[in-house]
Amino acid sequence: MSQTQPLSEPAVTVRTQTASGIVAMVIGAGLIATLLSLPFWAEQGTIRSVVELCCYIAIAQMWNLLAGYAGLVSVGQQAFSGVAAYVTFILAQNFGINPYIAIVLSLAAPAILAVPVYGLLHRLDGPYFAIGTWVVAEVVRLITTNVGYVNAGAGMSLRVMTQFSAQERAIGICILCALMLIATVGGSYWLLRSRYGLALTAMRDNPVSAASQGVNVGRLRFLIFVAAAVGTGLAGSIYFSSQLRITPPAAYGAEWASIAIFIVMIGGIGSIEGVLIGAMIFYFADQWFGEYGATYLVVLGVLTLFVALYLRGGLWGVLTRVVDAPWFPTRRRLIE
Amino acid sequence: MQWLDGLIQGVLLGGLYAQYALGMALMFGVMRIVNLTHGDLMILLALIGISLSSALGIGPWMVLVLLVPLAAAIGWLLQRAVLNKVVSEDPLPSLIATFGLSVALQNAMLQVWSADTRSLPGGGIEQASWQIGSIYIGVLPVIVLVAAICLTGGLSQLMSHTRFGRALRASAADVEAAAMTGVNPKTVYALATAIAVGVLGFAAVFQGLRSTVAPADGAAQLIYAFEAVIIGGMGSVWGAFLGAMVLGISQSIGFRIDPGFGILAGHLVFLLVLAVRPQGIFGRN
Numbered sequence: 107m108s109q110t111q112p113l114s115e116p117a118v119t120v121r122t123q124t125a126s127g128i129v130a131m132v133i134g135a136g137l138i139a140t141l142l143s144l145p146f147w148a149e150q151g152t153i154r155s156v157v158e159l160c161c162y163i164a165i166a167q168m169w170n171l172l173a174g175y176a177g178l179v180s181v182g183q184q185a186f187s188g189v190a191a192y193v194t195f196i197l198a199q200n201f202g203i204n205p206y207i208a209i210v211l212s213l214a215a216p217a218i219l220a221v222p223v224y225g226l227l228h229r230l231d232g233p234y235f236a237i238g239t240w241v242v243a244e245v246v247r248l249i250t251t252n253v254g255y256v257n258a259g260a261g262m263s264l265r266v267m268t269q270f271s272a273q274e275r276a277i278g279i280c281i282l283c284a285l286m287l288i289a290t291v292g293g294s295y296w297l298l299r300s301r302y303g304l305a306l307t308a309m310r311d312n313p314v315s316a317a318s319q320g321v322n323v324g325r326l327r328f329l330i331f332v333a334a335a336v337g338t339g340l341a342g343s344i345y346f347s348s349q350l351r352i353t354p355p356a357a358y359g360a361e362w363a364s365i366a367i368f369i370v371m372i373g374g375i376g377s378i379e380g381v382l383i384g385a386m387i388f389y390f391a392d393q394w395f396g397e398y399g400a401t402y403l404v405v406l407g408v409l410t411l412f413v414a415l416y417l418r419g420g421l422w423g424v425l426t427r428v429v430d431a432p433w434f435p436t437r438r439r440l441i442e
Numbered sequence: 443m444q445w446l447d448g449l450i451q452g453v454l455l456g457g458l459y460a461q462y463a464l465g466m467a468l469m470f471g472v473m474r475i476v477n478l479t480h481g482d483l484m485i486l487l488a489l490i491g492i493s494l495s496s497a498l499g500i501g502p503w504m505v506l507v508l509l510v511p512l513a514a515a516i517g518w519l520l521q522r523a524v525l526n527k528v529v530s531e532d533p534l535p536s537l538i539a540t541f542g543l544s545v546a547l548q549n550a551m552l553q554v555w556s557a558d559t560r561s562l563p564g565g566g567i568e569q570a571s572w573q574i575g576s577i578y579i580g581v582l583p584v585i586v587l588v589a590a591i592c593l594t595g596g597l598s599q600l601m602s603h604t605r606f607g608r609a610l611r612a613s614a615a616d617v618e619a620a621a622m623t624g625v626n627p628k629t630v631y632a633l634a635t636a637i638a639v640g641v642l643g644f645a646a647v648f649q650g651l652r653s654t655v656a657p658a659d660g661a662a663q664l665i666y667a668f669e670a671v672i673i674g675g676m677g678s679v680w681g682a683f684l685g686a687m688v689l690g691i692s693q694s695i696g697f698r699i700d701p702g703f704g705i706l707a708g709h710l711v712f713l714l715v716l717a718v719r720p721q722g723i724f725g726r727n
Contacts, residue, residue, distance in 0.1 A: 179537050226713060229720040230672070232533030233476035237668045238716070241709055244665065248706040360661060364545055371538055403549040410542025414535050415527050 119441040122299060130433035138284050145276035153276050155393070157348045160283040162365060163385045164290040164341040167378065168334040169366035171294055174376035175306045176330040177313055179232070181363040182239030185223070185246045186216035186335040187342025188357035192250060194343040195262045195352055200255075205266060206278050209343040216339030219246075220332045228327070240360070247358035261353030264346075279348050286344060290337045294378055298436045302326070307436070310376055368406055371413045374422030378434045383421050447577050448698045449691060454580070456690025457587030458652060460683045461645035462663050463670035464593055465638030467682035470671065473529055473631055474614075478540040479520070480667055481660030482547040483639055487513050487646035488655040489555050492562050502564050502651055510643035517639025521632040529631065544660070551657035562650030586648045593641055594683040600637075601679065610634055662705075669712040675722025684724055688715075 141160070144153050165187065172178045193215040197208035227238040251259045267275060297303055308316035309323055317323045346352045365388065373384025395402040413420060426432070466480055477483075490512070491505045500508075524543065528535040570581040601607040612620035613627045621627055649655060649663075666689060674685025689708050696707020715723060 173534065177534075179534055181541070226716050229716065232474075233470075233537050234668070234672065236533075236537055237476060237478075237665065238672075240661075241665055241669065241712060245706065245709045245713070248702075248709070252702045252706070364541075367538060367541055371542075375534075400549040400552045404546045404553075407542045407544070407546025407549065411524070411539050411546065412542075414539035414542060415524065418535065 120438050121441050122435055122438050124432065124435045126431035126433060127435040134433075138287065141284050141287075142280055144280050145273055150272060150276070153280065154348065155389075157279055157283055157344065159385060159389045160287055161341040161345040162369060162388060163381060164286050165338055165362065166366045166369035166373075166385055167290045167294055167381045168337040168341075170370045170375060170378070170381050171297075171330055171337075172334045174370065175310045176327045177309065178327060178331060179236045180239040180334075181236050181360070181367070182241070182243035183334070183338045183366065184342075184358050184360065184362040185239070185243040186219065186338045187345070187362060188243075188250070188354075189215045189219055189246060189342075190339030191342040191346035191352055191357055192256055192262075194347055195264055196256065198264060198266050198347075199262060202266070205264065205347060206282065209282060209340070209347055212343050213336050213339055216335040217332055220335035223335075224328055224331045228324075240363075243358055243360075247354050250358070251354045259354060261351065261356070264350045264352075267347075267350055275348075279344065282344050286337075286340050289340070291378060291381075293337075295434045295436075298378075298434070303436060306330075364406075368410055370420075371410055372420055374420030375418075377422050379425075379432065380420050380422035382433075387421075443576055444698055445695070448695045450577060450579065451583075452691030452694030453687055454583035454587055454690070455694055456687035457583065457590040458645065458648055459666050459670050459690050460590040460594060460686035461586070461641060461648065462667035463674075463682040463686045464590075464597060464679055465641045466667045467671050467674075467676070467679050468597065468634055468638045468641075470676060473525070473634070475525060475529060475533070475536040476540070476668070477520075477525070477635075477638075478537065478664060479544045479547055479660075480642070481662065481664035482544050482551070483513075483516065483520075483660075484642045484646050484649065484663055485655050485657060485660045486547060486551060487516075487643055488562070488650040489551060489560070489657070491647055491650055492560050492655070493555075495562055502562055502567070502647055505562065506644065506647045509647060510640050513643030513646070514636040514640035517642075518632050518636040520639065521635035525635065526628055526631060548657055548660060555657060557656060557658070559654040559656040560650075561654045562647065564651045568651055582648075582651055586652065589644060589648065590683065590686075593644060594679050597637070597641075597679045606630070606633065666708070669708065672722060673712055673715045675725025678724070681722060681724045685722065688723065 141156065144156060148156075165183065169180070169183060172180055172183075190212045193212040194205065194208045197203045197211055198205040201208075203211065223239070223242050227235055227242070230238045250256060256262060270278070298306065305316065305321040305326060308319060308321055309326060313323050342357070346357065369384035369388050370381060371384070372387055373382070374380025391402070391406070395405075417423065419426075462480070462484065466476070469475065469477055487509055491509050494500065494508060495502070495505050498504075524539055525536065528539045530536075564582065567585075568580075568582050571578045572581065573579075601610060609620065609625040609630050610633075612623065612625055613630050617627050620630075646655075666686075670685035670689050671682050672685065673688050674681035674683065688711065692711040693704045693708040697704030699707070719725075
C-alpha cells in the first residue's frame with residue numbers, strides 16, 4: 107500500500123485579524139475622518155500642530171521600517187525630506203506649478219537620490235552605514251547652501267500660497283496629511299501582512315537565516331531604502347509647505363534624525379503601534395516641556411540611552427507583555 | 443605656489459584630524475562599535491580644558507597634563523557604564539545608546555558653557571610661524587602634526603608589541619576564543635576606550651589652541667574622524683593617519699578653489715573613495 111502525498115497545498119485557514127485589530131481599525135478610520143474635518147472647526151494653531159504630529163508619525167514609521175525591519179540604521183534621512191521639500195518649493199515658486207501637485211511631483215527627487223546613495227553606502231556595515239548617511243545629508247546641505255538658484259543659505263519662501271485662503275490651505279494640507287498617514291502607516295501595515303511581510307519579519311529577526319530561506323535580503327533592503335526615502339520626502343514636503351518657509355539648516359538639521367530615533371525607540375522598535383505611542387509621547391512632551399529647551403533635550407537624550415540599555419522593546423514591548431492586543435495584527439494563526 | 447601652500451596646510455590640518463581619527467580606529471578595530479559621542483567628548487574635554495586654564499591660570503601644556511588622564515578616566519567610565527552593556531553583533535543598541543548620550547551631552551554643555559565659541563589661550567604660540575619663501579608655516583600646526591605622528595606610532599607599537607596589544611587583537615578577532623585563553627574582554631575593552639578617549643585629550647587641547655570650540659561642534663569632528671578611518675582603510679592606525687592626511691589635503695585644496703567648497707570637497711573625496719575603493723586606500727583585499 108503506497109501512501110499518496112497531496113500535490114496541491116493542504117487546505118488550511120490562516121487568520122491574521124483579531125478583535126483588537128478591528129477595534130483599532132475603526133478608531134483609525136475615525137481619526138482620519140477627524141483629521142479631514144479639522145479645517146472646518148479647528149483653529150489655525152491646532153491644525154498646524156496636528157500637521158506636525160502627522161509628519162513626525164510618517165518620518166518615524168519610515169525610520170522604523172529601515173532600522174526595525176531592514177536593519178539599515180540611518181541618521182541621515184533629513185537628506186530626503188529636505189530634498190523633496192526644496193523641490194516642492196522650486197516647482198511651485200519658480201515654475202508656477204500648483205503647490206499641492208508640486209508636493210506629489212517632488213517625491214521623484216528622494217527616489218532618484220536614494221538609488222546612488224544606497225549603491226554607495228550599502229558597502230558599509232552596521233554603524234558605519236549610519237554615519238555614511240549622515241555624510242550624505244551634510245553633502246546635500248552644503249550643496250544647497252552653495253547654490254544661488256535656491257537662494258543659498260538664505261532659504262526660500264512659498265509666496266505662491268497667498269493665492270489660497272487660510273481655510274483652502276488647511277483643507278489641502280489636511281487631505282495630504284491623511285494620504286501621507288494612509289501611505290506610510292497603512293502602507294507599512296499592508297506590506298507586513300503581504301508575502302513580503304514574512305520576509306521582512308524574518309529579516310528583522312535574523313538576516314542570515316532569512317537569506318538561507320530564500321529571502322533576497324539585498325533586494326528587499328534596497329526597496330525598503332527607496333520606499334523609506336519617498337515616505338520621508340513626503341513628510342518633508344508637507345511639513346515645509348505648511349511652514350511656508352525653508353532654509354538649509356532647518357531642512358537638513360540632525361534634529362529630524364533625533365526625533366525619529368526618539369519616537370521609535372521610546373515607543374518600541376519593530377512595531378507600528380510603538381511608533382504611534384512614541385509619536386504621541388514626543389508630541390505632548392514637546393508641547394509641555396519644549397519651552398525648557400536644552401534641559402528638555404538632555405532628558406530626551408538620557409531617556410533614549412536608558413531605553414537602549416534596559417528596555418529594548420520600548421513601551422509597546424512592555425505593554426504586549428501585560429496584554430496581547432495588537433492594533434495592527436500581523437501574526438498568522440492556523441485555524442484548522 | 444598657492445597649491446603647494448594648500449598641500450602643506452592640508453597636511454598640517456590632517457595632523458589634527460588624525461588625532462580625532464585614532465581613537466575611532468582603535469575602538470572600531472576592537473569592539474566594532476561606533477561611539478557617536480566621539481566628537482562631543484572631544485568638545486567636552488576642550489571646554490573643561492579652557493575652564494581649567496582660566497580658573498587655575500595654567501598654560502596649555504599643563505592643561506594637557508591634567509586633561510589626558512581625565513579623558514582616559516572618562517573613556518574607562520563610558521565603557522564600563524554604557525558601552526559594555528551594548529557590545530554585540532547587532533549595531534543598533536550601541537548606536538542608539540551613544541546617539542542618546544550625544545544629544546544629552548551636547549545640550550548639557552550648552553547649558554554649562556552657553557553657545558559661545560571659545561579658545562584656549564596659548565601664550566603666543568598660536569601666532570608663531572616660520573617663513574619659507576612665500577609660505578608661512580605655523581609653529582603650532584607643526585607641533586600638532588608631530589604629536590599626531592608620535593601618537594600614531596605609539597599606538598601602532600602598543601598594538602603589535604605588548605601583551606595588551608595582543609589581547610586587544612585577539613578580542614577583536616574572536617571574543618569568545620580570546621576569553622578562553624585567559625583574556626578578560628571587558629577589561630581589554632575598558633582599557634581600549636580609555637586609550638581612545640585619552641587620545642582625544644590631546645586633540646581637545648590642540649583643537650582649543652588652533653581654532654575655536656562650541657558645544658554644537660562635535661558632530662563635525664565625528665564625521666571627519668569617521669571619514670579619515672574609511673578613506674584610510676579600516677583595521678590599522680596608520681591607515682587612519684593617512685586617511686586624515688587625505689581628508690586634510692582635500693579640504694585645504696577645496697578651500698582654495700572656493701571658500702564654500704572646502705568641507706564639501708572632503709566629503710566628496712570620501713564618497714569617491716567609497717565608490718571606487720570601498721576597502722579604503724590602504725586597506726587590504
